Amino acid sequence: MTTIRLRTLFGKEVLDLLRNRAALLPVALVALISLVLPFTVAVIVPAMTGQPLGDDADLVKVSLVAGIHPELSAGGRIQLFLFQQFLLVFLLMPITGAMALAAHAVVGEKQARTLEPLLATPITTFELLVAKVLGALVPTLMISAAGLAAYFGCVALLAEPGVVRAMISMRTTLLMALVGPAAALVSLQAAIVISSRVNDARTAQQFGVLIIIPLTAVFVAQFTGALWLSATTIGFLGLGLLGVWILLAVFSVVLFEREAILTRWR
């Protein structure tokens, strides 16, 4: 494997995306909604109705999963719980946002008839597939990272003092820096595999949606308090996902069937 070919194709993917910014619009919109929604729930609605979050017994009970945090009031603890939960939206954002890009990655090249000259170059299948995954992931990861920075900034400004400090923990760092990108890599690599096996981009996207379902289930379980993962568990989960990605990347080379792909799609 040479990194020059991988970097070149990755650069092409990013350049192509920058010339087609509309493709990134859904990710930017999700980032914006993810910024507005938690503050509407945790800050604006209680302020407008005059009913502090701490008055809701159910919320007080469920917020305990986020830890005791004696330095915070009952309302602050609920804010912490809610803001922690909405962090998961940022975790899902690179996956959902990049899914359409990844699903289109190979089948799109085939439909545009650009795949054949590309396959005629010395680029290996592994380089091709990894460049495609990174080309879909990195731009959306950057948008979600910008959204995340804005999110923490808004929590620092609008939430009860101490909430943002309580949010910055090993658990959050592992979740955002390890589990998020690793889960995205796994999902997008799977989407690329699908993209290389189907006949059109719409089919690839339909299958891609199925990949998001288990991740959404984890998100819902976390939100309802049914599931709360410790920092250690999250660390192992992240490493496990990276391992799965490597296996999947190798597996996707076999499934790609480079020497049959042009005729299989006829």
Next chain:
Amino acid sequence: MAVDDVTFDVASSEILALVGPNGAGKTTAMRMLAGLIAPTAGSVTIDGVALTQATGSLLRQRIGFLTEAPGLWDRLTVRENLRIYAGLYALAAPERAVDRVVDNFDLADAASSRGAELSKGMRQKVALARALLHDPTILLLDEPTSGLDPEIANSVRRLLDERRAEGCAIVVSTHNLDEAERLADRVAVLQGRLLALDRPAALGRRLTAGRTIVRVGGEAAAHLPTVLAFDAGASAQGSTLVVTMPHAGGSVPALVRALVSAGADVLEVRPEVPALEDVYLHLVRDDSARGDVRG
């Protein structure tokens, strides 16, 4: 099965033209040569190295492949398209290589245009420039002059001549039989299988079975009785007499003497050399007819 029982070799400094009707397997054969399709049986060997999954990446470095469709990235400019391919071939001086083909193909004015903005001919030109970017020793060109205006098509043919002189082994798939005849050292006629493979002139000789053309002044029909005494199968058309005996055969001088004695002005005596198109049509129709009988 697209192609079956097709075997040929191409030497350096040689142009081989693949001709055949639509669906004859020309593109499939080209894709197999480029390592894009694995043959179900048989192999492709380049300088003694079999083209396999393991050797593919290395051998593709030496191959320049012009695909059936230009396959440019529409949102990228001509220069960006070329620059990315220079990176994919891991060229040591990519910018210099891009500048070279931009100059060679007269693409400077279009270098900043996006792929989607180019005409069909210009896209084909850029694709050709891309195939030559890494200075390959093997060129596989699928319909290289398709969609090009005569002037550009002519410059492409000159370029192929130059590459051949530099030692390149070139395989050209084409529907343009005139081009194949003028350009190629050898022609392979394909129709699922290899119908013929030879030099254009040698292919022509196969079809004529040694007929001789005698051109006379005035109407040839007036001299037909003289010729029929030598050859019962002779015919006349306009100022031409077609004699079914070979040009190099012993009776032709006697025939010419007889014609001159009969008062004919003999202007030309030459072996019949049919155009490649006639040979091609003969081979393909003959094979189709045999296929019908087999079917």
